[in-house]
């Protein structure tokens with residue numbers, strides 16, 4: 001199955017990037033963003049193990065992973081974070097996050113690096129766009 005893992009790929013391409021997660025850890029979108037304009041949590045993905053956040057995640061295929069594994073990991077993390085009173089993988093909150101991860105991961109391609117802003121999620125083109133512009137400039141020099 002496809003999941004969303006924290007990645008440092010394309011980190012720093014945007015001035016407001018941050019990456020306090022561990023590369024490769026499972027991430028999800030935490031349910032609530034605060035109202036502080038300078039916070040940045042509306043751009044963050046939550047790390048299941050680190051309980052920290054990053055602005056960049058990658059769509060990764062984990063063939064050995066099942067939905068039940070994903071639910072168990074999330075339930076444990078939510079329990080550790082104080083969001084659940086027991087690490088119950090059948091909890092409704094877990095299901096909401098699991099469904100969202102699956103929806104997002106299946107909407108994009110494996111290897112894509114994603115950004116979010118609130119409810120909007122997109123593929124990051126920063127590095128690819130910059131490389132492409134450099135390639136165009138190298139191969140098609142402007143006529144003087």
Ligand SMILES: [Zn+2]
Nearest residue numbers: 034039040041
């Ligand atoms: Zn915030």
